[in-house]
Amino acid sequence: MKNFGELILAVSLSTFVAAEPSIGAGRADSRLVSALHNELATYLRARGAKEHLSSLSLAVSYRPDLPTITITDGTTTYGGTEPVTPASLYQIGSNTKAFTAVAILRLEAQGRLSIDAPLGRYL
Numbered sequence: 001m002k003n004f005g006e007l008i009l010a011v012s013l014s015t016f017v018a019a020e021p022s023i024g025a026g027r028a029d030s031r032l033v034s035a036l037h038n039e040l041a042t043y044l045r046a047r048g049a050k051e052h053l054s055s056l057s058l059a060v061s062y063r064p065d066l067p068t069i070t071i072t073d074g075t076t077t078y079g080g081t082e083p084v085t086p087a088s089l090y091q092i093g094s095n096t097k098a099f100t101a102v103a104i105l106r107l108e109a110q111g112r113l114s115i116d117a118p119l120g121r122y123l
Contacts, residue, residue: 041073055084
């Protein structure tokens with residue numbers, strides 16, 4: 001999964017670097033969308049079998065006044081033929097624990113809660 005994290009970081013950084021000049025007037029530049037899709041597809045071809053991935057989905061929100069760029073590649077099942085879409089659902093397993101931990105730590109950093117306080121204070 002280290003490589004997947006590096007992919008997301010690279011795509012995110014390239015999006016922010018490339019987005020300002022290439023996104024305009026309320027719609028995403030097709031060159032940017034194409035480049036992001038190519039990166040996702042290249043990663044899936046290179047690492048899909050090794051990491052047992054059937055598909056990848058990426059959504060990038062740059063600014064509130066611009067649409068979210070949504071890109072998918074792959075199939076709905078491993079070895080399947082039905083293409084994944086932006087509406088496809090993914091089972092994320094135990095990842096919710098990590099998301100919850102990040103949310104809690106961000107709230108603590110903002111001073112909105114203390115991780116040392118009794119849980120009952122917030123229930």
